[in-house]
Amino acid sequence: MNSQRLKWFSLVIVSSSVFLAVIDIFIVNVAIPSIRKGIQGSESDIQLVIALYLLGYAAFLITGGRLGDFYGKKRVFIMAMLLFTLTSFLCGISQTAWQLNTARFVQGVSAAFMIPQGIAYVHVLFPDHKDRIKALGIYGSIAGAASVIGQFLGGILPDIHGAIEGWRLLFLINLPIGFISVILAARYLQDTPVTGTGQFDYSGVALLTLALIGLIYPLIRGRELGWPLWSLASILGAIALLFIFVFDQQRKLGRGGNPLINIQLFSYKDFNIGLCAVLFYFMVQDSYFLINAIFLQTGLGHSSSDAGILFVFQGVGYVVASVLSISLVKKYGKRVLQAGVLIMITSLLLHIYVFSAITVSRTALLFTLFFYGMGCGSVLPSLLTMAMKSIPMQFAGAASGTFSTFQQTAVALGVGITGGIFFSVLDNESGTSAYLGAYQAATWVNILFLVLVSFFLYKLPEDNRQTVLLAG
Known part of the structure; x- marks a missing residue:
């Protein structure tokens, strides 16, 4: 394969990350009633099926981009795609709401690791401005198509009756795409140089993650439980952690470090x-x-x-x-x-x-x-x-x-x-x-x-x- 064809083929490979990440948002949105019935979950359980995926995505998105700088974009892309595929399988075989929501959170984290690598690869593969704009247009179109396809499949798949419950197919259809992407990425994606310098901001990641979980989880679960004391304490603690996070980021920036934000x-x-x-x-x-x-x-x-x-x-x-x-x-x-x-x-x-x-x-x-x-x-x-x-x-x-x-x-x-x-x-x-x-x-x-x-x-x-x- 010549270099011109290779870079456009590589674009298709890295675009699989945004396709899977977006489709897993919209495919679940439409199928929420079927998922609730399948796992015999409560109202807050099905809210968490959506929210925990997004929470894992949000908490680690900046981290995912920085990891690509520190360890190489190809390595992080492949490992994240593998993790996304594995957690999709775990979502598909979940028997309880707790199992599904745990897998959904980790699935969101893996999406946060692979998406920034895909965007960064567009800049690596297409240094020419005109080619880059075209490539970004294709990348965005794939994300847009994923949202429409996800809404359609989210309605169709739960109505399939067979050896496997239809709602489980919402997650299991990710497996062939994920495995093929990993194989092709290992074979065709070019390695990128490690550009990260200094110490990675692990404490910033921990503070931000704990703050977001401490805020979102009780907002969803607290209502169903009658707003117990722990839920209110968690929200107040999360707000305090956000202030600590901001102070921590300011201090690291002032010292010439590498803050997360x-x-x-x-x-x-x-x-x-x-x-x-x-x-x-x-x-x-x-x-x-x-x-x-x-x-x-x-x-x-x-x-x-x-x-x-x-x-x-x-x-x-x-x-x-x-x-x-x-x-x-x-x-x-x-x-x-x-x-x-x-x-x-x-x-x-x-x-x-x-x-x-x-x-x-x-x-x-x-x-x-x-x-x-x-x-x-x-x-x-x-x-x-x-x-x-x-x-x-x-x-x-x-x-x-x-x-x-x-x-x-x-x-x-x-x-x-x-x-x-x-x-x-x-x-x-x-x-x-x-x-x-x-x-x-x-x-x-x-x-x-x-x-x-x-x-x-x-x-x-x-x-x-x-x-x-x-x-x-």
Whole structure:
């Protein structure tokens, strides 16, 4: 294989990491009711199936990028892909909620180790700017396709009845992709030089991980247990650990060390405003799928496969808008994102209206889901750029890693808060009216979050000059 073909083939290999990582978010979102039935789990158990994956992802994403610098990107990519494949197998054979959620957390950690290597390889393989932009477009398209495929498979696979329960296939389908990727990576990926210097920030990793777990876990589990003393103490302890983490990072930076997060980033006001927009946007991201999947399947009685097909319309709307928004943002700047948020808010109001009808119109539902996807597609592709447009290029990699960590943590928080409100209002009741009331309450919370997103986008200074900042 000549060098030109090899680098594009290598792009396909490293893109398998983002394909698997993204598909495992969306495939589970749609299939949550089937998973709950399969493991006989509680309400908080199924919230944790989503949140713990994202928590492991968030806590170790920056660490994953740094490990590639210290030990070589090829080695870390292969080991992370192996771990992801193994934990997918463990998820697929889990017998209890505890087993599944433990495996899901480690699966998220392995995703955090392999994703940064894939992004970094794009820069290694394509030093030419035009080729790199094309490669990043392909990489992003694969991630977008994974979200749509995940929603479709998340609906179809649980309805398969055979020797293996359908919901287990959600995880077991990762095995052939993972093993093939490992074999091809070992054979074709080029080694990269070790660039990490100094001592790795293990204490920073420990502090951040403990703080995030201490915050997210009791938010989800505490409600179901009646908010015992340990859950409140854990939340307060997590907040204290976050302050200690910030102080620890400042001290290491002042001593010329290698902190996990460069605290200098937070001296840029626009970056802080952008992170606030990111926080509230991603608190809506997966909580939307959680409450809609449960309401459609358990509340309205749709089959898993039908729910998956419905969600595909949302995914198609996202893809269409994301393609259009990239060129529109260059011309109109943040106004495109503001319009996208307005579309999302309008669509959520339509969700409430359509589901409140005595007979839910399928045509109206498909339009509403597609419309919501259009809103998401107008916001998400450019939110990273908006949050980081004031950051100097030398901080771009650190800012991107911080953004991604913030993003995944926000998603886990949204699942805990909005999902918690949904189940609190539901209060173990059954029947369509009970589920409708819970759905409406949770959706109003998501609308409030989107109003806050709109506010923080308004606070960002107007600047149509868009600079693409990507993690290296």
